[in-house]
Amino acid sequence: xxxxxxxxxxxxxxxxxxxxxxxxxxxxxxxxxxxxxxxxxxxxxxxxxxxxxxxxxxxxxxxxxxxxxxxxxxxxxxxxxxxxxxxxxxxxxxxxxxxxxxxxxxxxxxxxxxxxxxxxxxxxxxxxxxxxxxxxxxxxxxxxxxxxxxxxxxxxxxxxxxxxxxxxxxxxxxxxxxxxxxxxxxxxxxxxxxxxxxxxxxxxxxxxxxxxxxxxxxxxxxxxxxxxxxxxxxxxxxxxxxxxxxxxxxxxxxxxxxxxxxxxxxxxxxx
Amino acid sequence: xxxxxxxxxxxxxxxxxxxxxxxxxxxxxxxxxxxxxxxxxxxxxxxxxxxxxxxxxxxxxxxxxxxxxxxxxxxxxxxxxxxxxxxxxxxxxxxxxxxxxxxxxxxxxxxxxxxxxxxxxxxxxxxxxxxxxxxxxxxxxxxxxxxxxxxxxxxxxxxxxxxxxxxxxxxxxxxxxxxxxxxxxxxxxxxxxxxxxxxxxxxxxxxxxxxxxxxxxxxxxxxxxxxxxxxxxxxxxxxxxxxxxxxxxxxxxxxxxxxxxxxxxxxxxxxx
Numbered sequence: 001x002x003x004x005x006x007x008x009x010x011x012x013x014x015x016x017x018x019x020x021x022x023x024x025x026x027x028x029x030x031x032x033x034x035x036x037x038x039x040x041x042x043x044x045x046x047x048x049x050x051x052x053x054x055x056x057x058x059x060x061x062x063x064x065x066x067x068x069x070x071x072x073x074x075x076x077x078x079x080x081x082x083x084x085x086x087x088x089x090x091x092x093x094x095x096x097x098x099x100x101x102x103x104x105x106x107x108x109x110x111x112x113x114x115x116x117x118x119x120x121x122x123x124x125x126x127x128x129x130x131x132x133x134x135x136x137x138x139x140x141x142x143x144x145x146x147x148x149x150x151x152x153x154x155x156x157x158x159x160x161x162x163x164x165x166x167x168x169x170x171x172x173x174x175x176x177x178x179x180x181x182x183x184x185x186x187x188x189x190x191x192x193x194x195x196x197x198x199x200x201x202x203x204x205x206x207x208x209x210x211x212x213x214x215x216x217x218x219x220x221x222x223x224x225x226x227x228x229x230x231x232x233x234x235x236x237x238x239x240x241x242x243x244x245x246x247x248x249x250x251x252x253x254x255x256x257x258x259x260x261x262x263x264x265x266x267x268x269x270x271x
Numbered sequence: 272x273x274x275x276x277x278x279x280x281x282x283x284x285x286x287x288x289x290x291x292x293x294x295x296x297x298x299x300x301x302x303x304x305x306x307x308x309x310x311x312x313x314x315x316x317x318x319x320x321x322x323x324x325x326x327x328x329x330x331x332x333x334x335x336x337x338x339x340x341x342x343x344x345x346x347x348x349x350x351x352x353x354x355x356x357x358x359x360x361x362x363x364x365x366x367x368x369x370x371x372x373x374x375x376x377x378x379x380x381x382x383x384x385x386x387x388x389x390x391x392x393x394x395x396x397x398x399x400x401x402x403x404x405x406x407x408x409x410x411x412x413x414x415x416x417x418x419x420x421x422x423x424x425x426x427x428x429x430x431x432x433x434x435x436x437x438x439x440x441x442x443x444x445x446x447x448x449x450x451x452x453x454x455x456x457x458x459x460x461x462x463x464x465x466x467x468x469x470x471x472x473x474x475x476x477x478x479x480x481x482x483x484x485x486x487x488x489x490x491x492x493x494x495x496x497x498x499x500x501x502x503x504x505x506x507x508x509x510x511x512x513x514x515x516x517x518x519x520x521x522x523x524x525x526x527x528x529x530x531x532x533x534x535x536x537x538x539x540x541x542x543x
Contacts (some may be wrong), residue, residue, distance in 0.1 A: 086394035164360035169330060172364075174375035174435060182386035184374065190366045266363050269417040 011185060046235035054235040058224075071243070078221040079247070081137065082209050085144025086198060089205075092145070093152025094194055100153065100217075101160020102168075102186055103178070113159060118150030140212040147208045148201045149271055155197040156190055163189060192266040195259045199252050206248055219228065280339075281306040281471065282439065287336035288506070289322050296322045298506030300336075303489070309472045311482035314492030319507040320475045323492070324441055327473060328353055340434070340438065351379060354432030354470075358444045361428035362416045368427055369412040372399035375435045377478055402434040403427075405467070406460060422453040426460065433464060442474040458485060489513040 008016060032045040046054070059071035066073075096114070101106040126143055133139035163186065171185045213222030221244055228236045260267045281403055282305035289297040296319045304310060312320045325331045329349045338345040340352065362371050376395040377387045380490045387395050388525055403412055406426040425445055432440060442461075462485065467508070469521065476482050482489050491511035498504045 069478050165364060166357045166360035169328070169349050170355060170357075170361055171374075171378070171432075173328075173351060173353055173355050173432070173437070175351040176377035176385070177382060180378050180382070184378065184385040185363060189363075263365070265415040265417065268415055 018174065037169055043232045043234055046238065050235045051239050054233070055239050058236060058239075071240075074219055074221045074224050074240075075243070075247070077219045078209060078213065081140045081212075081220070082144065082205060084137075084141045085209070086148065086201075086205055088145045089149040089152055089201070090198060091193060092149040093156050093197070094154045094190070097156025098160055098182060098186055098190060101157040101163075107157070114150050114153050114157075118154055120146075123211055124148035126212065126215065135216045140209065140217070143212045144205050144208045148205050149199055151204070152194070152197050156194060159190055159193045160186055161198075192259050192263040195255050199255045202248055202252055202255075206244065210244075280304060281341060281501045283339040285337045285339070287326065287333045287338065289319070289326065289331070290334045290506070294404055294503040295506035296325075297333075298508055300508055302489075302509060302512075304471065306471055307469045309485060310474070310490055311486035311488070312473060312475045312490050312492065313477070313479055313482045314507065316477075318492040318494065320492050321443060324443055324473060324475050327439065328355055328441055351375075351435050352437060353439045353441055354435055354437035355441045355443065356425065356428040356445045358447045362431060364416055364425055366415075367412065368403065368408055368414055368416065368419070369396065369399055371416065371427055372431050372434050375431060379435065399434060402430045405464070406430045418455075422449050422457060425449065425457060429461065429464060431469060433470070436468070437470065437488055440470045440472045442472065444475055444477060447477060454481070461485065483515060486515050487517070489515055 028045070029048065032042075032047050035042040035045050036047055055071070059069060062068065063070050096110065100110050100114070102163050122143055125146065126139075129139040129142050129146070133142055167185060167189075168181060171181045176184065209220075210222030210225070213220040214226040217223040221240060225240050228240075282304040284300055284302040287297055287300040300323070312323065314320050322331070326333055327345070329346055332347050346352070355361070363374065367373060373387075373395050376398060377392075378385050380391065380395070381382070381387055386392075400409070400412065403409060406429055408423065408426055408430065411419060411423065416427060419427065428445070445461075446457050449457065458481070464470075474482075474485065489511070490509050491513075492507045493510040494505055494507050495510065496505040
């Protein structure tokens with residue numbers, strides 16, 4: 001049978017998916033063991049036991065100075081910033097994207113402006129954000145928003161324009177005015193696309209979050225990683241990176257589930 | 272153009288021209304149509320049938336000339352006086368079959384929220400369900416349109432348009448994408464609905480036999496003059512205007528004044 005026609009069975013598919021992950025773990029553990037055999041104090045490739053101890057210390061023992069459980073405090077602070085930034089971006093994206101995608105008079109001034117603004121590298125304006133909004137929460141939320149919102153506006157505007165013209169005409173022949181065309185036809189059809197656009201922007205949002213935390217913060221996952229770098233504490237950094245990856249992956253999964261659950265028509269139409 | 276019979280017409284086109292820059296699509300088209308007629312529009316591709324329909328819909332305005340509906344100028348944008356069924360994309364994918372038909376009733380009654388509540392909603396739902404029963408979709412009311420076959424989607428589109436009781440129903444190749452057998456079923460359904468409602472219908476079709484079978488009036492669009500160097504320099508006109516199927520028409524027009532009926536020609540046309 002030709003290779004292009006050979007499809008893995010469900011069991012084999014899961015096995016093949018796990019294989020590279022297991023291989024990577026195996027390679028890491030053996031390399032770590034080799035280094036520890038030469039130098040028991042090696043910090044570069046900590047052993048599994050060392051990482052478990054570090055996680056226990058960060059996540060399940062009170063910090064002596066602040067009295068907090070650092071892993072959970074960092075996670076809470078980071079997720080809060082992320083949720084605020086993404087929520088704000090989604091609201092901006094929805095309002096401006098739909099307005100620009102359905103009202104030509106609104107699109108004429110706004111659409112070119114957003115196209116220009118979205119080309120500004122968000123990290124380049126981070127110093128401005130720190131100066132204008134101060135060093136605390138607001139500037140971090142703003143960085144995420146400035147990085148993500150223009151992309152969402154452009155994407156939703158594009159999606160609104162992609163909607164068959166026939167549907168908008170049909171709505172008008174059913175007695176809709178501009179407002180009800182938007183609320184009953186355009187908005188409901190764009191909500192699942194907003195969730196998809198958000199999923200695609202998750203990676204960027206995390207990037208901006210970690211950058212802002214690394215530069216000016218007193219807590220958060222990004223802050224902790226960059227702090228631990230000073231002590232070469234790979235036993236903390238590696239579990240933190242794994243934890244961030246897990247969080248990001250779960251958010252992606254949740255958004256996907258939400259799309260399927262909340263918009264069954266969208267999954268059915270297979271678009 | 273100011274003859275009394277024309278002035279009394281339900282729908283009147285007076286010297287319509289439609290041009291896009293140097294490209295002339297329709298050239299001095301005049302036509303008057305009585306209430307309750309079923310006009311089928313045929314012609315080669317690019318001969319202005321769909322442009323004519325878009326003008327009637329209000330999606331475009333004519334470059335020159337006027338369109339009058341009951342003596343008043345036609346609104347320059349689509350509204351609830353004219354229903355439309357397209358070949359595709361006529362129904363809303365995010366609403367169930369029932370909600371698709373209810374949408375018009377809700378939009379018409381609630382100008383701000385676009386939704387009905389309580390007893391008004393129950394009433395709209397009943398009206399929608401009766402309409403769906405008349406197109407044979409009673410058992411699919413809770414489904415989303417993506418689950419429906421092409422023929423069922425067009426049934427839904429017809430129900431959705433007719434529940435609004437439009438004065439004119441526009442059909443833009445509504446059955447063009449359907450299998451021949453299903454197309455025949457749809458013809459029967461469409462004629463039944465037309466007889467029940469007495470709505471004035473304009474239907475664009477590529478299928479000449481469909482045009483002959485359904486219409487009470489067949490309008491053929493064609494270019495009378497063609498300049499080989501400038502194929503777009505001259506537009507199309509209505510070159511044939513053939514009355515058809517008067518027996519069916521007589522049943523519909525019982526309520527209409529007899530002078531309208533006498534206007535019909537007795538010319539027989541075979542549906543070969």
